[in-house]
Amino acid sequence: MEQTTMTSDSILELKHIHKTFDDKTIIDDLSFQIQKNEFITLLGPSGCGKTTTLRIIGGFEKPDSGQVLFHGTDITNYPPEKRELNTVFQSYSLFPHMNVEDNIAFGLRLKKKSKAYIRDRISYALRLVNLEGFEKRRPVSLSGGQQQRIAIARAVVNEPKILLLDEPLGALDLKLRQEMQHELIRLKNELGITFIYVTHDQEEALTMSDRIIVMNQGIIQQVGNPVDIYNEPQNAFVADFIGESNIIDGIMVRDRLVTIGGVAFPCVDEGFSPNQLVDVVIRPEDVELVEPENGLTTGIVRDIVFKGVHYEIQVDSQIGISFLVQTTQAFSVGTSVGIRVIPDNIHIMNKPISSDEQIIDKDA
């Protein structure tokens, strides 16, 4: 066993997991560790292998190779019922022929707990998810949000060490979703257990997580806390996926200087080879629109949309690139503007060599 990967608080570890379906690689050499009491999120576009990863952790899918370790014990071949974790499925999956009470008691009755204990746990769980008095209701008579809460209650009464949640808020409307995000954070703090959360919604991931694992095509793109992931995306995929970005082809002329369409932009990045082709990532809120004579280059405002807090503006620049800009200032369509970005806000990234290039946060 590699000693270096066994920190004392690591509750779950995936080591070199591979999974193929019909000869198609879905998960490719996936490794990560999860600490006790962490709220960790698997974030990535639909079809990137998040659910498959969760199912491997839950025991519903066997990896072709690799290991799942729980407190250092290899549980790769344990059936789901032997794992000290519970899952909240994307489709809720409440047992339709049982009422709420029987659904919640399902796990406890299998464990032959006493009637009094079960009654206590049911009322505790219903209080936890704010659904007291719902004991006798049938799943079909509940709204989506209520079913979701019961699914959570049904899982947590078993006191799992880890709770797995697969896009639990995906089917809820925006307002309810935001409410439930706060509920889930409260729940996690109250229960003091580890949450592994799956979502394709970057905003949700940034709001709730202690740490985020960004995935694409079965490969980890970046691991880090929300602030790092947002501010220092490690490649163009992460930058693009976490919020909108301008991702532009550039040439790294020398340290701290990149050219875009022949125009020089001072930046702060170093260590690229001279004249290397790179991805230049600039957040829309970091593009400044100034008087034409004060810009590094100039452009024409093509489109402006009011977004509530700010305006979203499309500027067609002279260098042939269309910039997405967020600013609180309004410009009318057709105005000539100067475009400026301060060196700190220009992020230079290596272009991906191929789709199996893998970038892992080593100290995560």
Next chain:
Amino acid sequence: MVKKLFSRLYVGLIILFLYAPIAVLIVLSFNDSKSRVVWGGFTTRWYSEVFSNSTILSAFATTIALALLSALIASVIGTLAALGIDRMRRKQYQVVMFFTNIPLLNADIVTGIALMLWFVRFLPLGFTSLLLAHVTFNIPYVILCVLPKLRQMDVNLYEAARDLGANSRTAFFKITFPFILPGVLSGFFLAVTMSMDDFVITYFTKGAGVNTLSTMIYGEIRKGIKPEMYALSTILFLIILLLLILMNIVPRLKNREQTASAVRDF
């Protein structure tokens, strides 16, 4: 006006040919006269004769035992088969369903003769061969009733049970089985009906000395029609009618409280 008249005539003809013969049969079974054209007053004589005739009673017992037993065995095998088929990939699934459909569409006489030729190689024809034949042609009906239920079921339901600590057996009996039970019951009743309904396959696989109601009636009628045969046919018709009604009611009860709780304690 003409159109309306025509459609009435059409419906009238349907009723005349489908249900009138059965109605005539039922009426004749209460006719206190051996004649088929003269009404000799109301009687239940033929029914008493049916119930005191040991040949008829034994054929009746054979029919019921055969129907229930073959339906039960077919329900078990058919349900297990459906569980397997449900997990198959598309191509495999299509191949298996093709072979499942063959016995359903195959002419009974072909199935009957084929089964007989097969059985005589290793089995004296009798109740056992009859039972095997009925189980064989009943299995596809059960599969076709259970499979849609399995397809309807959220696969995560079974997995959720495993997740909460149930082993595969417990998860099946507590979650999957209650969910598909309406399908299994429809399959069972359909199999009972099909078994009681069958004449051709039974005729070829029963061997000498064993008779179901249908083969017995056939044999009796060749000797000349006796009124107790009307009574017997009426009884048979009513039993199958009852089964049909049951089959239509059971699936509809599935969301009701009573079945749900009955199922929960299963």
